[in-house]
Amino acid sequence: MLAHSLVAVVACVGSAAAVSVDPLPAPRSIVWGSAGPIAVPDLVAVDLPTSQILADAWDRAWGTIVGLRWVPQATQAPISSYEPFPTATAAAASPSTHKRNENEQQQQLQLVKVNVADVDVDLQAEVDESYTLDLAPGSDTIEINANTTWGALHAFTTLQQIVISDGSNSNDANGLIIEQPVHIEDAPLYSWRGIMIDTGRNFISLPKIKEQIDGMALSKMNILHWHLTDSQSWPFDMHTYPEMIRDAYSPRETFSRSDVSDIIEYARARGVRVVPEVDTPGHSAAGWQQIDSSIVACANSWWSNDNYAYHTAVEPPPGQLDIINNDTYGVVENVYNELSDIFTDNYYHIGGDELNTNCYKFSAYVTDWLSSDPTRTYNDLVQYWVDHAFPIFQNIPNRKLLFWEDLLLGDPHALSVPTENVLVQSWQNGIANIHNLTARGYDVLVSSADFLYLDCGFGGFVTNDPRYNVQSNPDPSQDNFNYLGDGGSWCAPYKTWQRIYDYDFTTNLTSEQAAHVKGAVAALWSEQVDDTVVSDRIWPRAAALAELVWSGNRDERTGGKRTTLLTQRILNFREYLVANGVMATPLVPKYCLQHPHACDLYYNQTVIT
Ligand SMILES: *[C@@H]1O[C@H](CO)[C@@H](O)[C@H](O)[C@H]1NC(C)=O
Ligand SMILES: *[C@@H]1O[C@H](CO)[C@@H](O)[C@H](O)[C@H]1NC(C)=O
Ligand SMILES: *[C@@H]1O[C@H](CO)[C@@H](O)[C@H](O)[C@H]1NC(C)=O
Ligand SMILES: *[C@@H]1O[C@H](CO)[C@@H](O)[C@H](O)[C@H]1NC(C)=O
Ligand SMILES: *[C@@H]1O[C@H](CO)[C@@H](O)[C@H](O)[C@H]1NC(C)=O
Numbered sequence: 005m006l007a008h009s010l011v012a013v014v015a016c017v018g019s020a021a022a023v024s025v026d027p028l029p030a031p032r033s034i035v036w037g038s039a040g041p042i043a044v045p046d047l048v049a050v051d052l053p054t055s056q057i058l059a060d061a062w063d064r065a066w067g068t069i070v071g072l073r074w075v076p077q078a079t080q081a082p083i084s085s086y087e088p089f090p091t092a093t094a095a096a097a098s099p100s101t102h103k104r105n106e107n108e109q110q111q112q113l114q115l116v117k118v119n120v121a122d123v124d125v126d127l128q129a130e131v132d133e134s135y136t137l138d139l140a141p142g143s144d145t146i147e148i149n150a151n152t153t154w155g156a157l158h159a160f161t162t163l164q165q166i167v168i169s170d171g172s173n174s175n176d177a178n179g180l181i182i183e184q185p186v187h188i189e190d191a192p193l194y195s196w197r198g199i200m201i202d203t204g205r206n207f208i209s210l211p212k213i214k215e216q217i218d219g220m221a222l223s224k225m226n227i228l229h230w231h232l233t234d235s236q237s238w239p240f241d242m243h244t245y246p247e248m249i250r251d252a253y254s255p256r257e258t259f260s261r262s263d264v265s266d267i268i269e270y271a272r273a274r275g276v277r278v279v280p281e282v283d284t285p286g287h288s289a290a291g292w293q294q295i296d297s298s299i300v301a302c303a304n305s306w307w308s309n310d311n312y313a314y315h316t317a318v319e320p321p322p323g324q325l326d327i328i329n330n331d332t333y334g335v336v337e338n339v340y341n342e343l344s345d346i347f348t349d350n351y352y353h354i355g356g357d358e359l360n361t362n363c364y365k366f367s368a369y370v371t372d373w374l375s376s377d378p379t380r381t382y383n384d385l386v387q388y389w390v391d392h393a394f395p396i397f398q399n400i401p402n403r404k405l406l407f408w409e410d411l412l413l414g415d416p417h418a419l420s421v422p423t424e425n426v427l428v429q430s431w432q433n434g435i436a437n438i439h440n441l442t443a444r445g446y447d448v449l450v451s452s453a454d455f456l457y458l459d460c461g462f463g464g465f466v467t468n469d470p471r472y473n474v475q476s477n478p479d480p481s482q483d484n485f486n487y488l489g490d491g492g493s494w495c496a497p498y499k500t501w502q503r504i505y506d507y508d509f510t511t512n513l514t515s516e517q518a519a520h521v522k523g524a525v526a527a528l529w530s531e532q533v534d535d536t537v538v539s540d541r542i543w544p545r546a547a548a549l550a551e552l553v554w555s556g557n558r559d560e561r562t563g564g565k566r567t568t569l570l571t572q573r574i575l576n577f578r579e580y581l582v583a584n585g586v587m588a589t590p591l592v593p594k595y596c597l598q599h600p601h602a603c604d605l606y607y608n609q610t611v612i613t
Contacts, residue, residue, distance in 0.1 A: 196523025198227025238291025289323020
């Protein structure tokens with residue numbers, strides 16, 4: 005784990021600067037030698053196994069290397085290059101600088117040899133994503149080994165970050181170099197590494213979804229959790245029920261079946277699985293109500309945040325599938341079967357969050373069912389859903405279900421849900437809920453809102469909110485503090501990349517519990533997001549999560565957090581994302597990226613533990 009301490013040294017016109025070639029996420033193990041970089045010509049022979057996915061991915065990676073001639077912009081430098089106090093006697097160690105290796109003039113990279121043990125292994129959960137990448141001392145060949153196509157793709161995104169340009173572009177050199185020797189052994193800590201987008205609250209177009217997938221591929225994330233619909237809109241054009249699309253925002257803001265297949269193919273070509281979520285039975289009005297209004301409860305109720313006793317939804321508009329109406333299940337089955345036809349991942353997300361009991365007071369089916377047996381509770385009602393809907397969802401070969409933790413921990417919640425073939429997505433109470441679920445034997449996906457919700461901190465979206473009508477700065481200690489209270493940005497503040505990276509989500513778990521944690525997904529709910537801002541809400545913050553779940557946030561030697569090392573890496577990666585067309589937001593004044601650690605809060609580099 006020495007990546008951070010080694011730098012490729014590059015001669016620039018007029019000055020020499022140490023240039024980091026740390027890829028993001030940091031590999032599990034990367035060992036550089038110090039022989040000095042060798043030149044990389046624009047045309048390098050490549051020996052690839054026969055695979056269209058590999059051939060395309062190689063063309064993209066190499067095309068990027070040659071097309072961008074990327075000069076890493078953020079350097080790694082020791083903190084000792086600054087003087088802490090005027091009285092300090094510290095001799096500032098200047099970053100070591102070397103001339104370009106003389107080898108470079110004679111020696112060039114000739115070949116990239118890619119070996120894949122089995123190119124036919126499908127992209128599914130838990131697939132082997134490991135790879136090794138070697139450039140031996142004095143060698144002119146990079147050798148990549150992987151067990152699957154998907155591991156090889158990760159090797160390519162590493163390679164494209166470590167072949168850099170020295171900034172020169174003279175007659176005798178094209179500027180491309182790679183430090184050598186280098187030996188990388190890499191594999192992810194967690195098999196689920198993702199982001200969630202929401203195309204139900206606001207529409208997000210195909211090109212913008214692809215832009216997210218590009219960022220994911222570069223940061224080795226592999227799950228696009230696609231929250232496709234919600235009670236506000238149904239953008240997906242179903243063949244089974246063509247009337248559902250009437251609840252899209254407009255004919256332009258829709259996805260055809262071929263659009264969806266296009267996204268799935270695009271993602272797969274980049275090692276990303278697409279896991280769809282059509283939320284049920286909560287968050288369901290749009291689309292469903294077009295088929296049969298009797299299968300949707302409370303769709304026409306006032307959400308009633310003002311008179312909380314009548315509250316029917318966490319946000320407007322209300323609507324939940326009627327659990328007792330028998331007709332609900334035939335519709336659910338037809339919708340599910342059509343979606344399963346298109347979304348071929350073994351996992352499918354059935355939603356399951358935020359069921360509101362008041363909503364069912366609008367359903368005669370439910371109120372009759374409850375009153376016909378006074379021992380029945382709303383927990384029994386949720387159990388009825390599990391007992392009747394799960395068999396439909398599980399009636400597909402190899403199908404595994406993903407759902408929000410509310411089905412188990414919400415009020416109301418089900419009384420008995422099997423632990424087999426399910427994965428529970430935790431979003432509330434941070435580590436406490438992860439602890440609870442794993443102790444009960446459930447596999448867990450971490451999306452804790454306090455750390456991983458990317459939409460937080462932008463204020464409330466509900467309109468006509470009188471709590472904003474105060475002529476002084478709101479008092480955070482008050483319940484009705486405008487930006488934290490009900491209806492405000494409930495999950496404020498904004499989660500910074502440091503907040504994300506420093507999240508130790510397996511704290512206090514036994515090793516048996518920790519083994520149930522399958523990974524993490526950063527969620528971007530889209531009440532205040534569409535094409536105009538989606539990329540800057542997600543990037544580069546999602547890259548902090550990408551590294552957290554790929555190689556962790558700790559230095560294997562010291563056990564300490566390596567946030568200080570991620571700093572320059574993520575600042576550089578942000579520049580790289582933008583260069584690759586992913587419109588990531590700036591994290592700092594550019595000064596901070598060009599002056600390593602000058603913008604740190606403390607001089608002490610190990611203050612984060
Ligand atoms: C491939 O699989 C073998 C056997 O499971 C394993 O030892 C190796 O680390 C894997 N990865 C690579 C890159 O070979
Ligand atoms: C639903 O179907 C079952 C079995 O066919 C039947 O016993 C029950 O009365 C029906 N319930 C409703 C609410 O229609
Ligand atoms: C999990 O939380 C539920 C609901 O609060 C509680 O009843 C249960 O005892 C908890 N289980 C564990 C193992 O912590
Ligand atoms: C972990 O457990 C310790 C000891 O019970 C407790 O003090 C601490 O708050 C726990 N940490 C978290 C994050 O839950
Ligand atoms: C830096 O911070 C860590 C963590 O608080 C502390 O253990 C260490 O002593 C500090 N180092 C210096 C030089 O102050």
